[in-house]
Amino acid sequence: xxxxxxxxxxxxxxxxxxxxxxxxxxxxxxxxxxxxxxxxxxxxxxxxxxxxxxxxxxxxxxxxxxxxxxxxxxxxxxxxxxxxxxxxxxxxxxxxxxxxxxxxxxxxxxxxxxxxxxxxxxxxxxxxxxxxxxxxxxxxxxxxxxxxxxxxxxxxxxxxxxxxxxxxxxxxxxxxxxxxxxxxxxxxxxxxxxxxxxxxxxxxxxxxxxxxxxxxxxxxxxxxxxxxxxxxxxxxxxxxxxxxxxxxxxxxxxxxxxxxxxxxxxxxxxxxxxxxxxxxxxxxxxxxxxxxxxxxxxxxxxxxxxxxxxxxxxxxxxxxxxxxxxxxxxxxxxxxxxxxxxxxxxxxxxxxxxxxxxxxxxxxxxxxxxxxxxxxxxxxxxxxxxxxxxxxxxxxxxxxxxxxxxxxxxxxxxxxxxxxxxxxxxxxxxxxxxxxxxxxxxxxxxxxxxxxxxxxxxxxxxxxxxxxxxxxxxxxxxxxxx
RNA sequence: CGGGCUGUGGCGCAGUUUGGUUAGCGCGCUGCGUUCGGGACGCAGAGGUCCCCGGUUCAAAUCCGGGCAGCCCGACCA
Numbered sequence: 001x002x003x004x005x006x007x008x009x010x011x012x013x014x015x016x017x018x019x020x021x022x023x024x025x026x027x028x029x030x031x032x033x034x035x036x037x038x039x040x041x042x043x044x045x046x047x048x049x050x051x052x053x054x055x056x057x058x059x060x061x062x063x064x065x066x067x068x069x070x071x072x073x074x075x076x077x078x079x080x081x082x083x084x085x086x087x088x089x090x091x092x093x094x095x096x097x098x099x100x101x102x103x104x105x106x107x108x109x110x111x112x113x114x115x116x117x118x119x120x121x122x123x124x125x126x127x128x129x130x131x132x133x134x135x136x137x138x139x140x141x142x143x144x145x146x147x148x149x150x151x152x153x154x155x156x157x158x159x160x161x162x163x164x165x166x167x168x169x170x171x172x173x174x175x176x177x178x179x180x181x182x183x184x185x186x187x188x189x190x191x192x193x194x195x196x197x198x199x200x201x202x203x204x205x206x207x208x209x210x211x212x213x214x215x216x217x218x219x220x221x222x223x224x225x226x227x228x229x230x231x232x233x234x235x236x237x238x239x240x241x242x243x244x245x246x247x248x249x250x251x252x253x254x255x256x257x258x259x260x261x262x263x264x265x266x267x268x269x270x271x272x273x274x275x276x277x278x279x280x281x282x283x284x285x286x287x288x289x290x291x292x293x294x295x296x297x298x299x300x301x302x303x304x305x306x307x308x309x310x311x312x313x314x315x316x317x318x319x320x321x322x323x324x325x326x327x328x329x330x331x332x333x334x335x336x337x338x339x340x341x342x343x344x345x346x347x348x349x350x351x352x353x354x355x356x357x358x359x360x361x362x363x364x365x366x367x368x369x370x371x372x373x374x375x376x377x378x379x380x381x382x383x384x385x386x387x388x389x390x391x392x393x394x395x396x397x398x399x400x401x402x403x404x405x406x407x408x409x410x411x412x413x414x415x416x417x418x419x420x421x422x423x424x425x426x427x428x429x430x431x432x433x434x435x436x437x438x439x440x441x442x443x444x445x446x447x448x449x450x451x452x453x454x455x456x457x458x459x460x461x462x463x464x465x466x467x468x469x470x471x472x473x474x475x476x477x478x479x480x481x482x
Numbered sequence: 483c484g485g486g487c488u489g490u491g492g493c494g495c496a497g498u499u500u501g502g503u504u505a506g507c508g509c510g511c512u513g514c515g516u517u518c519g520g521g522a523c524g525c526a527g528a529g530g531u532c533c534c535c536g537g538u539u540c541a542a543a544u545c546c547g548g549g550c551a552g553c554c555c556g557a558c559c560a
Contacts (some may be wrong), residue, residue: 017521026554101559122560155559156483163559237560274560307519342520349520360519370519451556463550482559 017346020263020288023231032282033160034195035350036291039278043196046158046165053351054161054268054278056299061277062148064201064296065170068193070313072185073145074172081150085116087125093249094124097218098358103165108247119152124244125217127173128131128252135266137257143266148173161279162236162482164206169274175254175266179245182267183222186241189271190224190464194239202277203294203402204228204284205410206238207431207477208464209456211408214444221245222271222467227455227477229410230283233430235455235479252436278302279482285375285402291352292375300332302391307360309337317359320369320387324357329395349374354398355391375401389460420446423478427452432478435460448480455479 018035021028027280030187033039038054041047047291050058057341066076073119085104089095103119106112120126127145152166170235172189176182190208198206206226216223220242249265258264285292295301302324306317317333324331334344344363348356368381369434371390375398382390417423420443426432426449434443435456448451459465465474 018550030553041552056495058509077500097559119552153559157556157558167560240560276560309518340518340520340522342522343519346521358519362519448557 012091014439018288018290018350021231021286027159028286028288029283030160032286032290033279034281036352038282038291038316039161041160044165045049046155048160048164048166048224050168050278051273053299057278057281057293058275060297060299061197061201062170063192064197065273069170069172069198072144072188073142074146076147076176077145078147078149078307079120079123081120081132082117082295083120083123083126088118090125090464091219092392093247097120097299098153102154104422105156111168112453113302120149120151120271122272123147123149123151124173124207124248125252127230128248128254128268129399131173131175131266132252132254134176135254135256141175141177141256142181143175143314144172144185145174146170159279159482161282162276164275167275169272171272172270174269175249176268177256177258177266179266179267182245182269183243186222186224187270187272187464189269189339190226190239190241191242194226194241194273195349196318198228199403200399201294201296201408202238202281202284204238204280205397205407207235207456207458207462209458209474209477210465211240211456212365212444212454214474215453215455217242217270219247220245221247224464225456227472227481228279228280228284228301228480229406229413229431229479230234230482231286231409232283233413233457233480234313235431235481236276236280236283237481238277238454239271239273242269244268244270284406285352290350293352293354295354295395295401296399297350298354299330300353301329301358301395302355303330303334303353304331304359305334305341305344305348306337306358307341307363309335309360310361312364313359313361316369316384320359323388324391327392329388329391345372349377352470355394356389357391423447423476424450424452427478427480430479431455434476434478436474436476437472443476452478453481455481461474 019028027256037051039048039050042049098121102121105117131143148170149168150168154165155163158164174185176185195206195208198204206228208226211223211225222243224241226239228238230236245406246265246267248268254266255263256266260419268470282291304311304320320329321333336344354374358372360372367384369384369387371382371394372379373394414425415434417426418438423432423434444454454476456477460475
């Protein structure tokens, strides 16, 4: 009954054919993911198909991360998808953390398996069972390995791109001779790979710090996390780097002879980021008209849109594509004349292409083209001769603008508070910064009852705290999380 | 796993309350033509196990029973 009425009233409010972000954020999110052709749900609950446009973004993100991971000295390798169930049980906290969400294979090859096999939810256990073989002496250290893989976690409540049953990620695993070295490496990855990628590639400012014991990775002694604020004020954990201490080393007997000849357990780290970041891009930068991509992650930074099917227009459009490609831009030609101009504009807008170059007869008569800037939704004429230069200048501003906008939004929704009650209030719409002292021993329980959590602990000035810092001197960043 | 909602051409829905011609509408798709600078228009056309199983009935998308699936909201997680 009301369905049609609702739909009709929606139509009047919808901009760009999407539910306005402010009206219904979750719905808007799903529509953008679908309309920007990033991903859609698969046939099995919680699974997803990442479509070419979404995968193109992922590939750019992968490259950005992979370059940084390699610069930090880690090498890529690949470990098996299937893990003996017994491996998971070797580290007590680890199994406790992951048991509820394991997919277990009990039958294969037409018969029941003697030992069930789990589909990896993460690879600490297999990786470390091999580290135990590969590490003998201190000269084998540090061992720095990364893998790009899919993992499976049977989540109770899937959300496309943010929490899917199967997702793609990168997981790094390292072993070191000393605790200090392991900690330094976990932090190096955290800052040089994760925070740098989030901020300079994704253009999403992040809050950094370490997790409370309650929020820590199962099996870690310390978890560093970067948390972004999404467009609804909620927090998204975008990447974590863990210091594992000797927990897994003891569980998997990863021992080495140190430089004084005595046997010791290695000190380890693990760290990962996932396709969840695609969801973060949508929620951090998207607007009522769709996705807005920073150029570094845009499969097409520029689309040259030929307005009409005329010889001069085609010639000019092709020349522009060639010119922009020569200038090093990822560029596409849109000469789908069977679709109207508006339809094509809307499509690129939804997909978040940062810049469109519109070329039509009217432009050419004036010796110009029109630049349409996605994130501002503005248009400006530019002389035909200066397009590549102008495009370059515009693209240079995009990530900075998106970043600044996100930072301003976060600042407006972050409050320094003095009590848990004030934190509860502020946490409804954004982040609350509360001295750990004021949080107290029962603070996290109180927050949990309000669907809030401590996203991370940091120094009052926002920087990451040294491990030996007195926690009571730190600040808790509190928010609702995805 | 609790609460709510929903399963009908590719997508979004109407029809179910009160069982009854050939299951409709919008979008999309195909063809032709006219259009073309912000989601074009006309004409023609294709496309359906009405989620599944069972039951009631002369007759079921519609009623009854049982399943299954999806979405949203909460607790758990990248």
